[in-house]
Amino acid sequence: RVDRERLWAALMELARIGATAKGGVKRLALTDLDRQGRDLVVGWGRDAGMSVTVDQIGNVFMRRDGTDNTLPPVMTGSHIDTQPTGGKFDGNYGVLAGLEVVRTLNDHGIRTRAPIEVAFWTNEEGSRFVPVMMGSGVFCGAFTLEHAYAARDTEGKTVGEELERIGYKGDQVPGEHPIGAYFETHIEQGPVLEDADKVIGVVPAVMGLSWYDCTVSGMEAHAGPTPMHLRKDAMQVAARIIPEVVAIANRYPPYGRGTVGMMQVFPNSRNVIPGQVKFSIDLRNVTGELLNTMHEEMTAFVEKTARETGLAIELERVSYYPPCPFHPDVVGAVRNATAKLGYPAMDVVSGAGHDAIYAARLAPSGMIFVPCKDGISHNEIEDAKSEHLEAGCNVLLHAMLERAGT
Amino acid sequence: RVDRERLWAALMELARIGATAKGGVKRLALTDLDRQGRDLVVGWGRDAGMSVTVDQIGNVFMRRDGTDNTLPPVMTGSHIDTQPTGGKFDGNYGVLAGLEVVRTLNDHGIRTRAPIEVAFWTNEEGSRFVPVMMGSGVFCGAFTLEHAYAARDTEGKTVGEELERIGYKGDQVPGEHPIGAYFETHIEQGPVLEDADKVIGVVPAVMGLSWYDCTVSGMEAHAGPTPMHLRKDAMQVAARIIPEVVAIANRYPPYGRGTVGMMQVFPNSRNVIPGQVKFSIDLRNVTGELLNTMHEEMTAFVEKTARETGLAIELERVSYYPPCPFHPDVVGAVRNATAKLGYPAMDVVSGAGHDAIYAARLAPSGMIFVPCKDGISHNEIEDAKSEHLEAGCNVLLHAMLERAGT
Numbered sequence: 149r150v151d152r153e154r155l156w157a158a159l160m161e162l163a164r165i166g167a168t169a170k171g172g173v174k175r176l177a178l179t180d181l182d183r184q185g186r187d188l189v190v191g192w193g194r195d196a197g198m199s200v201t202v203d204q205i206g207n208v209f210m211r212r213d214g215t216d217n218t219l220p221p222v223m224t225g226s227h228i229d230t231q232p233t234g235g236k237f238d239g240n241y242g243v244l245a246g247l248e249v250v251r252t253l254n255d256h257g258i259r260t261r262a263p264i265e266v267a268f269w270t271n272e273e274g275s276r277f278v279p280v281m282m283g284s285g286v287f288c289g290a291f292t293l294e295h296a297y298a299a300r301d302t303e304g305k306t307v308g309e310e311l312e313r314i315g316y317k318g319d320q321v322p323g324e325h326p327i328g329a330y331f332e333t334h335i336e337q338g339p340v341l342e343d344a345d346k347v348i349g350v351v352p353a354v355m356g357l358s359w360y361d362c363t364v365s366g367m368e369a370h371a372g373p374t375p376m377h378l379r380k381d382a383m384q385v386a387a388r389i390i391p392e393v394v395a396i397a398n399r400y401p402p403y404g405r406g407t408v409g410m411m412q413v414f415p416n417s418r419n420v421i422p423g424q425v426k427f428s429i430d431l432r433n434v435t436g437e438l439l440n441t442m443h444e445e446m447t448a449f450v451e452k453t454a455r456e457t458g459l460a461i462e463l464e465r466v467s468y469y470p471p472c473p474f475h476p477d478v479v480g481a482v483r484n485a486t487a488k489l490g491y492p493a494m495d496v497v498s499g500a501g502h503d504a505i506y507a508a509r510l511a512p513s514g515m516i517f518v519p520c521k522d523g524i525s526h527n528e529i530e531d532a533k534s535e536h537l538e539a540g541c542n543v544l545l546h547a548m549l550e551r552a553g554t
Numbered sequence: 555r556v557d558r559e560r561l562w563a564a565l566m567e568l569a570r571i572g573a574t575a576k577g578g579v580k581r582l583a584l585t586d587l588d589r590q591g592r593d594l595v596v597g598w599g600r601d602a603g604m605s606v607t608v609d610q611i612g613n614v615f616m617r618r619d620g621t622d623n624t625l626p627p628v629m630t631g632s633h634i635d636t637q638p639t640g641g642k643f644d645g646n647y648g649v650l651a652g653l654e655v656v657r658t659l660n661d662h663g664i665r666t667r668a669p670i671e672v673a674f675w676t677n678e679e680g681s682r683f684v685p686v687m688m689g690s691g692v693f694c695g696a697f698t699l700e701h702a703y704a705a706r707d708t709e710g711k712t713v714g715e716e717l718e719r720i721g722y723k724g725d726q727v728p729g730e731h732p733i734g735a736y737f738e739t740h741i742e743q744g745p746v747l748e749d750a751d752k753v754i755g756v757v758p759a760v761m762g763l764s765w766y767d768c769t770v771s772g773m774e775a776h777a778g779p780t781p782m783h784l785r786k787d788a789m790q791v792a793a794r795i796i797p798e799v800v801a802i803a804n805r806y807p808p809y810g811r812g813t814v815g816m817m818q819v820f821p822n823s824r825n826v827i828p829g830q831v832k833f834s835i836d837l838r839n840v841t842g843e844l845l846n847t848m849h850e851e852m853t854a855f856v857e858k859t860a861r862e863t864g865l866a867i868e869l870e871r872v873s874y875y876p877p878c879p880f881h882p883d884v885v886g887a888v889r890n891a892t893a894k895l896g897y898p899a900m901d902v903v904s905g906a907g908h909d910a911i912y913a914a915r916l917a918p919s920g921m922i923f924v925p926c927k928d929g930i931s932h933n934e935i936e937d938a939k940s941e942h943l944e945a946g947c948n949v950l951l952h953a954m955l956e957r958a959g960t
């Protein structure tokens with residue numbers, strides 16, 4: 149069993165770096181604060197007897213040897229960068245839960261057969277530099293190192309320069325680092341566990357997502373003198389499409405999701421009929437087939453609306469992540485550990501993307517969720533209970549032991 | 555008959571002050587460019603033999619004496635300030651049409667019984683300083699001089715300071731300037747005349763308007779992990795209300811208008827369910843009764859939507875202008891002049907507010923509309939035909955003559 153207080157203390161100490169007045173954390177990727185956070189965690193890793201490797205995109209791997217070091221390591225990890233108004237647990241918990249597992253093994257003098265590794269991946273959040281999940285994405289070959297190096301923040305600084313500056317541009321070629329199995333513990337970032345009063349979420353899969361920009365083009369005109377029948381009101385046409393995003397999601401339960409989160413109106417003036425309205429659409433589901441059906445219904449609805457209203461509507465897909473089913477062996481190990489420890493548990497499909505979806509392209513992978521208060525994350529008020537964090541960490545410990553062997 | 559080319563030449567010369575690359579005009583109220591425009595028009599007025607009075611809010615009155623100067627003047631006017639991306643005709647036409655009337659009377663040596671005045675009112679557009687129609691509003695006592703003086707632009711400069719700086723803070727107390735009747739010629743700013751192929755719009759009234767801010771408050775949450783049934787999606791609730799704004803307008807034809815022109819989404823992120831959506835509602839109609847009915851239906855619909863969805867919705871009325879019926883004598887003079895001159899004409903209720911609605915609180919008033927290209931104004935591509943501008947000016951000449959007497 150892990151040490152609840154030690155885990156909590158580590159989380160609180162790391163959260164001091166970049167702490168915000170409202171109790172959150174602002175520690176953007178590759179800033180000086182990120183360096184301080186990295187140095188702290190790496191120091192803890194070395195103190196726990198681990199050796200440290202850094203790859204060219206700044207992913208850090210901390211290794212505890214096994215009795216058979218020819219075996220690929222059983223790895224766990226997550227990220228320590230945060231959103232601009234982030235919390236103490238998102239990502240950080242997954243890394244420090246890994247550290248706590250190693251500390252616990254040390255306390256009990258347990259040697260595993262396969263080595264154990266604790267990783268943190270560079271720039272998961274994608275707030276300062278796009279794309280999101282950059283370190284794990286480069287690692288698994290989803291995009292190139294050069295592409296990632298060239299990403300710029302709003303001040304024009306690149307990932308390559310910033311990695312160098314903070315001293316975390318390592319030597320190892322990303323991906324040239326074997327993984328036997330990958331576990332990631334994470335706060336749920338949703339309300340399902342709390343709503344069902346469960347402590348552990350066994351994560352069989354991560355939903356796929358399609359992101360779109362939808363642009364409706366009408367004709368800008370004065371709100372007073374323009375009779376209703378002579379208008380080409382882009383806002384009204386947008387308002388026809390917005391409810392359909394939710395209707396489509398509701399037609400494919402329980403994992404259908406549909407969200408319009410962003411909107412821009414031109415010229416955005418009280419007494420001008422909008423000439424153009426641009427909004428985002430986020431569709432998710434758990435299988436590629438369902439997601440594809442949702443995509444087709446969305447496309448058809450937009451075409452029908454364009455025909456019926458006579459306004460031009462453009463629907464552009466700007467991102468796509470396929471659904472990611474996790475490996476039965478890793479999911480099974482999580483399930484076994486949960487059962488053995490007797491925690492109230494349920495399956496929770498992850499609605500959000502995580503580094504684990506990229507790790508899963510290279511090795512059997514899975515995730516463990518714990519509840520977070522009101523399902524809230526990416527927010528300074530993000531919160532979680534120490535006993536839930538402890539439970540997730542215990543499940544991680546036993547699942548990793550099952551895979552690593554003793 | 556007026557001189558079409560002289561009128562057009564004056565419009566084009568004034569439009570050079572603040573001319574934009576795209577063929578429009580940017581001459582915001584009380585800027586150096588506004589001063590240059592004012593100086594040019596005042597110079598033309600003096601050259602035409604008129605005397606000039608400036609009041610404390612910078613309204614300018616140019617006077618051509620009559621044969622009986624104990625009579626209150628028959629006045630015409632409009633404004634010469636523009637939108638940031640404004641055109642050459644909005645406002646400017648009404649002022650220069652007045653000047654052209656005087657020049658024509660001079661050409662023919664016609665003396666009127668009552669004096670003739672050409673006015674331009676300060677800051678009609680309200681782009682740099684709110685409220686709109688500031689000069690005529692102070693003049694008729696809709697709000698105080700002190701209130702207007704204190705209005706600030708985005709740089710913190712006040713109307714009082716800027717009036718002083720450009721030398722147009724006059725001595726006359728606003729409103730202490732008699733008016734016998736007030737005419738205003740203006741481009742329609744809508745598509746009705748063009749659509750019906752008419753040259754003159756006789757304006758019996760200006761619609762009233764109610765402006766609202768509607769704020770829907772839900773709960774911000776992650777677009778992936780939050781199941782559909784646990785959401786409080788402010789965007790979806792806004793999308794229920796938006797079509798009703800148009801439905802209400804369509805229930806009260808032909809003058810019902812309903813527009814949602816402005817929207818702000820919080821936090822406005824692609825993968826966050828909006829926690830708050832704020833949008834504007836603009837409702838208009840031609841009688842106070844109809845506008846009030848529309849107001850009540852809007853309020854009831856918002857309350858019903860709040861009840862049905864469980865989200866908090868605030869509907870705040872931020873502005874109200876009552877409908878303004880014009881005076882039968884002045885409207886009659888316009889109608890007579892149009893008939894006499896034989897122009898294809900129709901009645902057009904003004905959907906937009908004008909200085910004439912404030913003048914109407916003090917004196918019998920009315921307006922003359924001419925078509926503008928595609929009904930477009932408040933846009934650099936605003937355009938109008940010189941023969942239409944000439945026709946409106948001829949109607950103004952004859953209507954003013956009827957009222958002033960010879």
Ligand SMILES: NC(=O)NCCC(=O)O
Nearest residue numbers: 280499500501502778825
């Ligand atoms: N965990 C997380 O917030 N990922 C960002 C991408 C997404 O919206 O799923």
Ligand SMILES: NC(=O)NCCC(=O)O
Nearest residue numbers: 372419686905906907908
């Ligand atoms: N003429 C004009 O654009 N007035 C502004 C107020 C309104 O929207 O009617």
